[in-house]
Amino acid sequence: MTVLFVDQPAQLDELCAQLAGSQWLAVDTEFLREKTYYPQLCLIQVANESVIACVDPLALSNLDPLLDLFYHPDTTLVFHAARQDLELLYMLRGELPQKIFDTQLAATMLGYGDQTGYASMVKTLLDVDLDKAHSRTDWKQRPLSDAQLEYAADDVRYLRDIYLIMLESLTKQARLTWLEEDFSALSRSETYQSDPAFIWRKIRGAGKLKGIQLAVLEKLAIWREQQAIQRNRPRRWIIKDEIMLDLARFMPTSMEKLSRIRGYEARDIERDGTEILQQIAKAIETPEAEWPIMKKPVPLTNQQEALIDALMALLRKYSDECSVTPSAIASRKDIERLVRGEDDLPLQQGWRNEVVGHYLTDFLNGKLKLMADHQHILIEQG
Numbered sequence: 001m002t003v004l005f006v007d008q009p010a011q012l013d014e015l016c017a018q019l020a021g022s023q024w025l026a027v028d029t030e031f032l033r034e035k036t037y038y039p040q041l042c043l044i045q046v047a048n049e050s051v052i053a054c055v056d057p058l059a060l061s062n063l064d065p066l067l068d069l070f071y072h073p074d075t076t077l078v079f080h081a082a083r084q085d086l087e088l089l090y091m092l093r094g095e096l097p098q099k100i101f102d103t104q105l106a107a108t109m110l111g112y113g114d115q116t117g118y119a120s121m122v123k124t125l126l127d128v129d130l131d132k133a134h135s136r137t138d139w140k141q142r143p144l145s146d147a148q149l150e151y152a153a154d155d156v157r158y159l160r161d162i163y164l165i166m167l168e169s170l171t172k173q174a175r176l177t178w179l180e181e182d183f184s185a186l187s188r189s190e191t192y193q194s195d196p197a198f199i200w201r202k203i204r205g206a207g208k209l210k211g212i213q214l215a216v217l218e219k220l221a222i223w224r225e226q227q228a229i230q231r232n233r234p235r236r237w238i239i240k241d242e243i244m245l246d247l248a249r250f251m252p253t254s255m256e257k258l259s260r261i262r263g264y265e266a267r268d269i270e271r272d273g274t275e276i277l278q279q280i281a282k283a284i285e286t287p288e289a290e291w292p293i294m295k296k297p298v299p300l301t302n303q304q305e306a307l308i309d310a311l312m313a314l315l316r317k318y319s320d321e322c323s324v325t326p327s328a329i330a331s332r333k334d335i336e337r338l339v340r341g342e343d344d345l346p347l348q349q350g351w352r353n354e355v356v357g358h359y360l361t362d363f364l365n366g367k368l369k370l371m372a373d374h375q376h377i378l379i380e381q382g
Contacts, residue, residue: 003052003153005144007059015046015053016065022048024076024101025069026163028155029085030139037228037235041088042139047156054149058142063092071097078163080104080118080155082186090192100183103159106166108328109175122158125165130154178351196225200292205245207294215291216283217248223279227272239268239276251280297340304339310370311335311360317377318356329356338364 006015019025030043044055044066057063070077070089075097079085082102090096107116112124119130134151144152170176185191200206200214200221209217221244228235239247243264252258258269258276269276300308312335319326330338330347337345338360347357359379362368371378 001050001052001157003054003149005054005056005149007056009060009062012055012060012063012065015051015055016069018051019046019048019069022069022075024048024078024163026078026156026159027070027085028079028152028159029088030137030152031084031088032138032140033234035234035237037232038091039084039088040140041092043144043152045152045156047153047160049160052153052157054144054152056142058140067093071095073098075099076101078103078159080121080159080162083191086186087192090189096187096189096192098187100186101163101167101179102183102186103162103166105179105182105328106170108325109178110166110169110173111323111325114325114327118155118159121162125162126158128158130158175351181350194225196222199225201294203241203244205241207296209245209248209294211291212284212286212288213248213251214294215286216251216280217244218292219279219283219286220244220247220276223275238272239264247276247280251284253277253280300336300339307364308332308335308339311338311363313377314360314363314368314370314379315356317379318359322355324355335360 004011004015006012026047028045029041030045031039031041033039041057044057044063046053046055046066055063055066067089069075071093076099077097078101080102081104082100086096086100103121104116104118107121108114112121119132122128122130131151131154134148137148137151139152167176170179197218200218203217203221206214206217220239224235224238224244227233227238231238240263243261246261246264250257250261252261254277255269255273258264258273259266312332315326315330315335319329329352330345334345334347338347345357346352348361349357359368363370367381369380371380
């Protein structure tokens with residue numbers, strides 16, 4: 001099938017006429033983010049049963065005809081690992097399509113594994129080896145070669161077939177509804193929004209700080225996020241995490257003391273030093289009652305760790321029996337929360353509870369006994 005390259009408004013209108021009325025559209029994107037805060041969209045690949053196209057957003061000033069199709073309430077958008085593609089759509093329109101199918105999530109319901117890559121899925125389901133020659137392509141460069149366009153088109157060429165295979169399997173096994181909540185989460189705007197007030201928690205090493213040091217880290221993290229957005233540069237280009245931690249740890253109060261922070265370059269101090277000192281001063285003035293707190297869970301006992309291991313064994317056993325990837329049901333963190341006595345976990349709701357969750361609860365309540373026969377785990381009613 002010929003791959004259409006669309007870089008003129010008239011071509012886009014013609015493509016959209018061909019795609020109009022599709023029940024589903026396979027979609028992928030190519031973008032760059034190494035030097036920017038926001039991803040820069042470089043190519044959109046789209047396909048239905050009869051058309052494959054690569055649309056050039058660098059040449060087209062108005063993508064609305066295509067986006068109108070993507071956002072049509074009767075059209076399902078099919079992605080593999082949808083998060084980053086949807087983030088781009090959210091950036092373009094400020095809202096998200098409401099009908100999503102993610103083949104990477106669907107793979108977990110069919111026992112293909114967790115975080116399964118696209119190439120692996122194509123090989124498993126279609127016995128096709130994808131060409132990886134252009135995996136490091138700079139998608140901003142123009143013109144794109146025919147080989148690059150074919151490589152990009154493969155990301156939707158086979159996605160169509162994978163989607164139809166998975167849809168049939170999920171329908172036969174009555175598992176399509178199991179994915180509704182996970183797909184719905186992909187269509188919620190809060191999934192792609194981060195609260196700057198809590199971004200300090202994501203800085204590796206923050207747990208080693210305490211008291212006023214955390215207040216400094218919080219102020220610096222908020223400032224850095226704002227600057228990264230304003231300058232459209234990666235956070236690490238504003239200040240690296242390790243420098244942020246040292247600034248919070250030592251709380252310098254002058255340019256001379258700033259220069260003692262290991263790795264903090266003179267040019268960066270000259271550019272941002274005054275504002276950094278202002279943020280540190282604000283944090284130092286923060287009343288103790290307003291200091292952020294890094295909550296650390298009480299360490300698990302050896303017996304609790306053993307119990308978690310037993311529950312993980314049960315999780316794997318029942319997941320294997322119904323050909324579902326265990327991580328689609330619960331992670332070890334989820335099991336740990338269960339052992340700590342938390343209620344209302346996803347594991348205890350809906351299909352997850354039906355497939356596995358209630359067995360784990362029964363085991364915790366002494367209603368099931370765990371045994372083995374050298375080759376298999378055996379379960380006996382308590």
